[in-house]
Amino acid sequence: MIMYPDYDNTIYNNNNNNYNNNNYNNNNNYNYNSFDQFEDKRLRKKFVRKTLFTFSLSLFTTLGFCIGFKNIPTIDTFVKTEVGEALYILSISTTILTMFVCLCCEDLLRKTPSKYIIYSLFVLATSYSLGITSLYIKSDILYISIIVTTGTTTSLILYSFIATTDFTEYYTYLVAIFMCLFFIGIVNIFFHNTIIQNIISGGGALIFACFIVFDMQMILGQKHIKYKYSIDDYILAAMSLYLDVINMFLYIIEFLTLTSSD
Numbered sequence: 001m002i003m004y005p006d007y008d009n010t011i012y013n014n015n016n017n018n019y020n021n022n023n024y025n026n027n028n029n030y031n032y033n034s035f036d037q038f039e040d041k042r043l044r045k046k047f048v049r050k051t052l053f054t055f056s057l058s059l060f061t062t063l064g065f066c067i068g069f070k071n072i073p074t075i076d077t078f079v080k081t082e083v084g085e086a087l088y089i090l091s092i093s094t095t096i097l098t099m100f101v102c103l104c105c106e107d108l109l110r111k112t113p114s115k116y117i118i119y120s121l122f123v124l125a126t127s128y129s130l131g132i133t134s135l136y137i138k139s140d141i142l143y144i145s146i147i148v149t150t151g152t153t154t155s156l157i158l159y160s161f162i163a164t165t166d167f168t169e170y171y172t173y174l175v176a177i178f179m180c181l182f183f184i185g186i187v188n189i190f191f192h193n194t195i196i197q198n199i200i201s202g203g204g205a206l207i208f209a210c211f212i213v214f215d216m217q218m219i220l221g222q223k224h225i226k227y228k229y230s231i232d233d234y235i236l237a238a239m240s241l242y243l244d245v246i247n248m249f250l251y252i253i254e255f256l257t258l259t260s261s262d
Helices: 006-071 073-079 082-104 106-110 114-134 138-162 166-192 194-220 236-258
Strands: none
Touching: 006 073, 006 114, 006 138, 006 194, 006 236, 073 082, 082 106, 106 114, 106 236, 114 236, 138 194, 138 236, 166 194, 166 236, 194 236
């Protein structure tokens, strides 16, 4: 029987202990990372639910204003009074102010209760101004626009869950196309070309449809998505998605108004 020197046995035992300790630490790290991954998925799902709930509540509020203003006869008389005109100016001012605050002070959308106050004022002001706008739109065009917007939005949100293409990588292209349409619209103010206006309204609706997928992918934060919202930004995410739908809705109204026969 061969006996190894004590010195060698000591080294062997130490190496075994180090190996076991490394394995133990590696196993601990692996379990910890796995827990982090599970926790991130759980928090992301909670974030998606909160964002979509806030977004849906905002849309239903705006829808209620549009349909209510269109079907309540006394509203038409009220908005033409001094109080009604003052409220309309106040709603436009509040919408612009809250958007400015969101752009300059994003941290306020992460703090309670400021984020709820800002978002509530924004949605109510936007809904009121859109409600007044709906008074001057033909009923059939308004309801068709609501149906088309609802169907398109629902389809795009569902598509975002299964889309393999990362739309967030094309953000700069979407912004560039939108800016082109915006400046063409400014130029067309002086020419009043109906064909160009049709192109602008149709293109605008298409661009904001792409922005819906873009924002939904940022909300979902799937593995193949390059950019995503932080889980603390559900108010900002809901506001972005809400603006996408509202802008698409307005462009659809404009397109149907221009193409409808008198």
